[in-house]
Amino acid sequence: MSAPEFIVLNGSIIPYEEATTHVMSPAVKYGLSVFEGLRAYWSDEREDLFVFRLQDHTDRLLQSMKLLRFAHDFDGAEINRVTIELLRRNRVKAAAHIRTTAYLDGKGEQQVKGPVSYSISAIEKPRAARTDKGIRCQVSSWMRMADNVMPPRIKCGGNYVNGRLARYQAIQDGYDEAIILNTLGKVAEGPGTCIFLVRRGELITPDLASGILESITRDTALRLARARGIAVAERMVDRTELYAADEVFMVGSAAELVPVVDIDGITIGSGSPGPVTKLLQEAYFAAVTGAIDVPADWLTPVYKSER
Ligand SMILES: Cc1ncc(COP(=O)(O)O)c(C=O)c1O
Incomplete structure (x- = not known):
């Protein structure tokens, strides 16, 4: 480009x-x-x-x-x-x-x-093809740094050394992306995304004290899900819950909403993007252009006031 x-x-x-x-x-x-x-x-x-x-x-x-x-x-x-x-x-x-x-x-x-x-x-920057077909992830052997080490809540350049180590390893090992666990061994996030799973109809995501960035897309996805009557939980997440999940997806402003179809060689759900993932993806893609009603302060027009 x-x-x-x-x-x-x-x-x-x-x-x-x-x-x-x-x-x-x-x-x-x-x-x-x-x-x-x-x-x-x-x-x-x-x-x-x-x-x-x-x-x-x-x-x-x-x-x-x-x-x-x-x-x-x-x-x-x-x-x-x-x-x-x-x-x-x-x-x-x-x-x-x-x-x-x-x-x-x-x-x-x-x-x-x-x-x-x-x-x-x-x-x-157009939408990436991976939002359609999904990605294969590796649970990283690198650990997410803790809040009293290098706070993930601060979006600082230095924190991305941790993400680089994890992503580099994942790609070298033949995966598309890494999932990083925190110092308690619970699921934290990806190098540039937060993570969600769907299990028995409930949408679950690591809570904000799990060693994650206070992601704006995570907040958007939670709000879109609640508005559609989907039960949501923000809590600590075990690694094995990922493998047992019906659906997993990652979210971020740059990545948008990306289905995860395989983790560590274990097929997630049917191996293709699931219904909740697709529903929220559709809602997200509609929200970002104002094709559905969203809070007014979510969308700042660039050219309107120029005319
Ligand atoms: C480490 C990390 N987690 C999560 C996210 C997602 O945050 P947001 O949705 O605010 O872009 C990002 C992207 O900025 C990130 O770098």
């Missing part, structure tokens, strides 16, 4: 190739960055692009910076405004992925609070 024309650096829209930082920044030296990955969706019916749950992503970015003690001089309103401006400048009119990164710039050491810079990129 070719690079977009423009990118945001510290509130300014500049040519993509000009967004650089110094190799001695704490971001490069120590991985001191926080980020968000979100999507925007084009609606033919409404002839507009919608950023999905923009405010929730911005709030989480602010929370990540707060927990890492970043002292920033920009606010959430600026992030929201410039995200929309960037999508307009790049004339994005198709499914897109947006990445917002705030990082410790300058040349300081681990304990500095600033200066904090931020970038926002937006590239067109």
Whole structure:
């Protein structure tokens, strides 16, 4: 995919190739960055692009910076405004992925609070084929780091070292993706997704204290399920519950809602995406373009106010 024309650096829209930082920044030296990955969706019916749950992503970015003690001089309103401006400048009119990164710039050491810079990129990114056919997963031998080690609740660059180790191993071993257990040996999440299972008609997902990111797509899936009368439980999940499940799927802003059809060589349910997975997938794909009623603040129109 070719690079977009423009990118945001510290509130300014500049040519993509000009967004650089110094190799001695704490971001490069120590991985001191926080980020968000979100999507925007084009609606033919409404002839507009919608950023999905923009405010929730911005709030989480602010929370990540707060927990890492970043002292920033920009606010959430600026992030929201410039995200929309960037999508307009790049004339994005198709499914897109947006990445917002705030990082410790300058040349300081681990304990500095600033200066904090931020970038926002937006590239067109169509839906992956794996959302149709599903994926095969490996329960990783790598453990999810605990809240008192490197809190998974903070969406920081450094945490993705754990995800990389697990994903790399899974792919090398012939799987598509990893499922990571927490330090108690209970199911946590994937390297970039949360996980759900369906068993005896109930939709189950690890609770927020299981060593997971406070995922926005997890919240969306839970709300869509409850609205459709599906019983849901947020609780600790055993590894063997995954193998015994009728259906398993993973969720994330980038991944969307991906069926899991095999774990460690054990076929999940019938081996193809199950009815609850399909129902929620359909609901999710409709929600993100406003084809069904969703809370007004879930969809931020990009071009409407331009007309
Ligand atoms: C580790 C991890 N878990 C879960 C998720 C899903 O979170 P969200 O639905 O907010 O994108 C992500 C993606 O950002 C992630 O990186």
